[in-house]
Amino acid sequence: MKLDILVFGAHPDDAELGAGGTIAKEISRGKKVGIVDLTRGELGTRGSADIRDSEAAAAAKILGVTVRENLQFADGFFVNDKSHQLEVIKMIRKYQPDIVLCNAVDDRHIDHPKGSQLVSDSCFLSGLIKIDTKAEGDEQWQDPWRPRAVYHFIQWKNLEPDFVVDVTGFIERKNEAILAYSSQFFDPNSDEPETPISSKNFIDSVTYRARDLGRMVGVEYAEGFNVERFAAVDNLDALI
Template sequence: MKVDILAIGVHPDDIELGCAGTIINEIKNGKTVAIVDLTQGELGTRGTAETRYTEAAEAAKIMGVVARENLKMRDGFFTNDEAHKLQLIQAIRKYRPEIVLGNILNDRHPDHGRAGHLISDAFFLSGLSKIVTTDEAGNEQEKWRPKYFLQYIQDWYHEPDILLDISDVFEQKMQAIQAYGTQFHTSAADSESGQQTYISTPDFIESIVARARMLGKRIGVKYAEGFLSEKKIGIKSLDALVLRET
């Protein structure tokens, strides 16, 4: 399955929080997007691995992605070793994306940064022909290196290299986030009387909205998402720039 964009998140809901607006925008523009979750989020205080699968499927439906799968790495304890790199290389070669969206390299949750480095390494190694992987049917996969790995901003603020206007789809992004009723401040989560966590407070959701507004203000729009890129991004002409009156 060849897609335009592959979004990778270490926990189900990372992608929704970090880049759902961009995914929805690109799908509306005719792009195909698939999602790979590295873990089942089984260490989360609220909910279970089973509820996270249900919530992730609902969020995927809201965003409109063509596929979503879970690599079932061990939440909290996966490592950036050969076995995990090969597992992720196999997924990259399966979907053959032009762009990968993935976790930031340094963040409050140690899984985020560790996953970011794992994604970065697999992104590069996937393009080496002497690294052999096979698909589900046992057939050898062809090498594939996407053009860009863009890291979405998570809990800690990082100065973005790219800002994307998500104003037209922001409400849809928030619907995808709220699909995780066990995790965030929704009536469903409140009714479960689960233990309060960092992300289940009303303040957390308010901070997501506030950041989108702040990033949007930087480019003269209502809401935006930001990304970092290890690779410099070039353009062929100034026609690629969108000029806005402020």
Template structure:
């Protein structure tokens, strides 16, 4: 589905459909509830996944987008497992950044079990910088694009346990996060399925999504939280901004 040009507050990237939901759907749901416009760009169709198919994942991604109330969701259809952080792929991402002009970009974990996650993380972060260079010219649907660099890039946490640089209180939005995740019912735990068991299709993994958020919430004195890492110092205007 093609979305019209619009400015978004937050643009989240994931190497595969479901990456964003697993990493930061609670934060996205909260920001949308606060009136922010949020979109997701999936780099690949997840076609190498053991379970399901690209077509099934596309249907699931559309369902998750509706649950979260996204303003836009697009898939760049890069090759699952084989995309690279090179000029051609960077230009694809730059087109999306310039199309939606987000203030904040969220992207994959800086290191993780799946090789696409770290690759996607670096690809998007590099493209965010390059997107601000006026001498890199891009056009989208026949229209020349204006240079645009997001104010900040944050990386959500995925399979590996990484110490976050900051956490977001998502109390009140955990159910919405889980609903968005379970839109991908081909991918996650189902005791009645005949599909092969994968590391993310176990009950333990499904339970870990909630208890990780509970643990981060415990550490900041709330019910649930999501963690992020940052490429530069996280600044606040006042000590009153801290909870």
């Protein structure tokens, strides 16, 4: 199955937090979008891996993604090595995305920049013809595939984006998908330990960051991304 966009996140909820508005907007434009979570988030202070599995499925349904998979790498301990790269390559070749979105290049959680570099390296390696891979259950070797572009969404740290996507009209869908992870975020009735992302301030920050980025470019809401090569437009009218 070919997808237009494949989104990788180190943990379930990374894709929603970093690019939920963009995902929802692209789907509304008829694009086929998938999500691959690298881990089940089993080291998270609140909830459990099983709960996160259910929450991720609910969030995927809210966004309307075509497919969501989990590579079940070790939360906190996965590394950017050959064995992990090959598993990511299998996903890239399986879905043949034109665009890959992935974790922030720098962030508070160590898995985010690790996941960012792992996916970026795997996107390059996936295009090499002499690397042989088979998807699980398949008899045939996969064809090489290299995405046209890799973009990194912004997470905890306030990195300066290289470009922003106008997500006006999609912030409510993004927030609904985020709040599907009810074990992780603000709940005044929860007995779970407090974490940096469980405060009301954090969940409010998702909207006010998008509003601030939107303000900077003259729209209501926006999400920011970093690039690996120059961002180009077809003509000056393509800029908003």
